[in-house]
Amino acid sequence: MPAALPHPALTAGHVFIAASMDGYIARRDGAIDFLDPYTEDHGYDAFMAGVDGLIMGRATFELVMTFPGWPFTKPVVVLSRSLAPGALPQTLAGKVRILDGTPREVMRDLYKDGWRNAYVDGGKVIQSFLRDGLIGDLIVTRVPILLGDGIPLFGPLASDVALRHIETKTFASGLVQSKYEIRG
Ligand SMILES: NC(=O)c1ccc[n+]([C@@H]2O[C@H](COP(=O)([O-])OP(=O)(O)OC[C@H]3O[C@@H](n4cnc5c(N)ncnc54)[C@H](OP(=O)(O)O)[C@@H]3O)[C@@H](O)[C@H]2O)c1
Secondary structure (H helix, E strand, O other): OOOOOOOOOOOEEEEEEEEEOOOEEEOOOOOOHHHOOOOOOOOHHHHHHOOOEEEEEHHHHHHHOOOOOOOOOOOEEEEOOOOOHHHOOHHHOOOEEEEOOOHHHHHHHHHHOOOOEEEEEOHHHHHHHHHOOOEEEEEEEEEOOOOOOOEEOOOOOOOOOOEEEEEEEEOOOOOEEEEEEEOO
16 A cells, blocks of 8 residues: 555555545435446455555444445444444444544554554545545545535645645546545
8 A cells, every 4th residue: 555654653544435526425414326326346445455444434334334234344443422332233343443532543543453554434534634644645536426515525624735646547437536645
């Protein structure tokens, strides 16, 4: 996994996410139905192979829980200040744990657990990890649709985050996928 971060004792965060042309990762109600037509392989498995596990926000976890089965084979950390650990169904024992530290604390603790690279998922979570300098690279897949409103991928920053464009791939379906490294 490229784009090592300048912090030797912190897990590096990596983003792999789909967004509408106007920058939304979900409709306002959390629905991601606009992704349904895009079933082609756009690199998800290869990306997943390069991470030790996933860190996701509580809202993203709640969406995943509506899927017919648990879709991840790697360990998942759910960030939440409202979910009690006992709220997890027994079927997720050993697969999911709930943490509520700051992004830096989470990356420090996961590093101690042996994680070197984590998939960071969920709009608010990505934004907070970006603000704290914990994301090494972003792969954003643009979906050819305008939603007009929704849950944004990006949000306010304390200062600019400069990006280095690595590559852009286009897919027959109209998906356009760009990879950026954070310039550090
Ligand atoms: N298009 C895509 O590829 C894609 C990918 C992933 C998700 N999504 C969509 O994105 C939506 C969710 O994104 P979102 O921005 O609304 O939320 P999110 O980032 O998934 O979750 C936000 C929640 O995470 C918890 N949280 C965040 N940082 C925390 C921290 N440091 N410590 C403890 N808890 C923390 C808080 O939960 P508490 O309130 O419990 O404290 C917060 O409300 C879903 O609708 C999903 O469908 C789309």
